[in-house]
Amino acid sequence: MFSPQLVQLALFAMVAIAIGGVGYVFLSPFLTGERRGTKRLNSVAHQAPAGAQRGKAIDQASKKKQVQESLKELEDKRKKLKKRLTLKQIIAQAGYDFSLRTYFIASAIFGFLVALILLLATGKLVVALTGAFAAGIGVPRWVMNFLRKRRQKKFLDEFPNSIDVIVRGVKAGLPLNDTIRVIASESAEPVRSEFREVVEAQAFGLPVGEGLERMYERMPLAEVNFLSIVIAIQSQAGGNLAEALSNLSKVLRDRKRLAGKIQAMSQEAKASAAIIAALPLTVMLLVYITTPAYIALLWQEQLGHMMLAGSALWMTTGVLVMRKMINFDF
Numbered sequence: 001m002f003s004p005q006l007v008q009l010a011l012f013a014m015v016a017i018a019i020g021g022v023g024y025v026f027l028s029p030f031l032t033g034e035r036r037g038t039k040r041l042n043s044v045a046h047q048a049p050a051g052a053q054r055g056k057a058i059d060q061a062s063k064k065k066q067v068q069e070s071l072k073e074l075e076d077k078r079k080k081l082k083k084r085l086t087l088k089q090i091i092a093q094a095g096y097d098f099s100l101r102t103y104f105i106a107s108a109i110f111g112f113l114v115a116l117i118l119l120l121a122t123g124k125l126v127v128a129l130t131g132a133f134a135a136g137i138g139v140p141r142w143v144m145n146f147l148r149k150r151r152q153k154k155f156l157d158e159f160p161n162s163i164d165v166i167v168r169g170v171k172a173g174l175p176l177n178d179t180i181r182v183i184a185s186e187s188a189e190p191v192r193s194e195f196r197e198v199v200e201a202q203a204f205g206l207p208v209g210e211g212l213e214r215m216y217e218r219m220p221l222a223e224v225n226f227l228s229i230v231i232a233i234q235s236q237a238g239g240n241l242a243e244a245l246s247n248l249s250k251v252l253r254d255r256k257r258l259a260g261k262i263q264a265m266s267q268e269a270k271a272s273a274a275i276i277a278a279l280p281l282t283v284m285l286l287v288y289i290t291t292p293a294y295i296a297l298l299w300q301e302q303l304g305h306m307m308l309a310g311s312a313l314w315m316t317t318g319v320l321v322m323r324k325m326i327n328f329d330f
Helices: 004-033 036-082 087-093 098-120 125-171 176-186 193-201 208-218 223-238 241-265 265-292 302-326
Strands: none
Touching: 036 241, 087 098, 087 125, 098 125, 125 176, 125 223, 125 241, 176 193, 176 208, 193 208, 208 223, 223 241, 241 265, 265 302
């Protein structure tokens, strides 16, 4: 029907069209510039995430550096506060504001009264002077330390509730300063008076972080230091303050729960230590009541004096060792 020449020409034309189509598919991106445009878009797309990641890494490094600097400053201040407290600081931390002159006058009066009572009771000047020294110097200092620790314990009982107030206020949209004012007006003592000092410091233009650092100087507790660190880091590096304070409140409550658990577990050891310490004195008293002449040799003879002194020394050492073993710091 068709001549062989016509069939060959048709086949040649179909092969040429196929080759041309394949060539067009592979060569058209280079001829039209589409390939270069796609390559440029891909390069830009790869560079943008890298730049974003680089910027994010720089921001994280900057925040980390700020946090490290804040922690270092707070740690330096904490080490300074660890030094031996002065008498004025002990009085202030106990919650009183009388002067050292008043303290020394009251101590001297108390020591004089104790010396007078001992002198009238025993008639011995040495006993009276010893009692006056102990009552005028040791007892007032012990009382102030006792009042200081009792005030700190009351502060720790109320402090987590105050942080919860800050968390709820911040979540509700209140500024941090307003939540601190709420605590300063409605919390229980001594938290209320301590936060009132922070509010008064803010009235004079002092930032919240520095006000909390001053609170730590008046109330040198680890919990107050935690709050100061959180506020300092948040003010410099940013972040979710409500979440950070919520975690801090949980940590403080866990610490309090752990302290109660430790106290309960150590009561048996404390009771044993008290019994062991009181046993020699109790036996001595019973022997003195039943046969006074038998035990009177201890304070009538020089050897007895040495035995009493040695017994007192070893008993005191044992009590201090047991006290160190059953007191936990966490």
